[in-house]
Amino acid sequence: MMTTTRRALTAAGLLSLAAPRLARAEVGEVRFAEGFGLSYLPITVMVKEGLVDRRARQLGVGPVAARLLKITGGPAMIDAMLAGQVDFISGGVPPMINLWDKTRSSLQVRAIASMGNSPLHLNTVVPDVRDLAGLIGKGRIALPAVRISVQALTLQMACEKAFGESGFDRLDRQTVSMPHPEAMQALLSGQTEITSHFANMPFAWYEAKDSRITRVISSEDVLGGPHAGAVLYNTGRWRNANPKVFDAVALAIEDAMQLINEEPRRAAEIYASSNPGRIDLAETEAMIRDKSVLEFTSTPMGVMPYVSFMHRRGQIRTLPPSFKDLFWDNMHDRAGG
Template sequence: MKSQRLLFVVLAAALFAFGPLAKAEVGEVRVAKQLGISYLPLMYMENLGLFEKHAKAQGIAELKVTWSTFTGGGPMNDALISGNLHFASGGVGPFATLWDRTRSSIAVKGVTAMNSMPLYLNTRNPNVKTIKDFTSKDKIALPSVKVSIQAVTLQMAAAQAFGEENYAKLDPLTVSMGHVDGMAALLSGAGEITAHFTSPPYQYQELAQPGVRRVLSSYEVLGGPATFNVVWTTTKFRESNPKIYKAFVAAFEEAVELINKDKRTAAENYLKWSKEKDTVENIFQILSDPEIEYTMTPKNVMKYVDFLHKVGTLKVKPASWKEMFFPEVHHLPGS
């Protein structure tokens, strides 16, 4: 009897000690993306089944991946906080804001950068040559007022043009619109929207139309190439699902490699998957622009972060970009 009780105690202790390690990872992963060519790596993962492929390599035979499309980072962050989303993606602004606000709770961090791309502020107003020429009669469409990466970049540009204390000078002119709706509003010429701060491919499609000109590029504001989009998740999800997390990173890396290896095929795939009306040649030219790069390396993220901290959007300033990202990308030459 004593030996049986001893065996029971030993087994119970073993189950207690190793139970968490043996806990199964989630059977369904929910991933969100947004519209535009900047999300092409996630489109590759979705349409080529790369996430599932690498999950199998990690020993997870049947992983269900559910994809959804959002029009901005704000609603995506809400879904992540509520537990209805596992991987979010969007601009540096929404990501940095959520990193700051969740440091003592769910601890959101970056999984990887997605790309480096310039963002253009375009206008159809012939009187606007620089941002100093905007008046109360102008309305600027962008994904999300004050929080989108376009909104933050506009504030940085305003600080440079009007003085740091006037960083929000142009905020009253901004209107929240998805990329497609913003482009339609700008090109219609009929409504109040006279300018659009957007992203590829929409900014190039706008500039192809008569009467539309570029007022500003985000690279001018940042002083060089900068990360546009980031993927982020919670520390709890990463720690509870190490195999799935590793599979996601591997799948994303393969997607980036496939895009960079054959950009013409990437252009064909983008049009096929997005259902957008454009030509392969136009999309190929966009992908071939030396200013556009699909990369996992965070670039100039700290310039955005420094500004957001300076104006009070972020309460805490990280010591470096690595403090905001999980270790899997720390070996990259980020900034």
């Protein structure tokens, strides 16, 4: 028979063999989905620079690989996350709010951080336009996803201010879903039905250089100040299964923000290497340095105006009292809004 001492030694040996497996119980790869534009630069930097792996190793759960997928539009991203094809998705605030509302008793979707403040500009080639009324019946307005994207909701909020509460959807019938690169190309070509584009950076920046372009509205005017251009979010189910890897991602986001703010040229190079087409490094660096165009901070800003509008319009059932209800606790010490 096995003695008590031998049993203890055997158990200790089994535990020592099991320890690495227990430490590796969390995922060894994190999959991020992002769209097109500089609003997503922190995600690109985080993945390309191996920042998640670095933090995961410090927390004792490495190695952890990070993979980046380019997906256009909120609906496609959400479908990918719900199907288990990606772990974190990114995009404008309204789709995240909508998903938070719908999953409160199930998947418990929340955001881990803002990707930074960045205005959206509604640009047009329609001549002599001074306000939204001048766009009525004048071609199509391109944005990433009709009715549900941050651009679509911002346009509705702007229309409500311009045409009254019942006129919030006055321009909805003219909107069309289109990725930003294609929308910019269509707008500047002057050869399609696209006469306006609700653009993020850098596309709004490039469009403004064309003398035919007029900026009709800025999202900062609609929301009353700076706001998150995009947020990164995931499910409570994933976080509960991978608490340390989640913490590694949260820390890696801060590392990415620091790199972008301290080394804008390097950040521009990372962006250029990860996006198709010819990227002007000097111009990209200038955008990154310009805080009025892009302010890279993880603190959520401009969230609650969307919440109020969506609840008033019946798009969400629950009215959260604070942005903290929509974000994980790693953001709860921030002075967001």
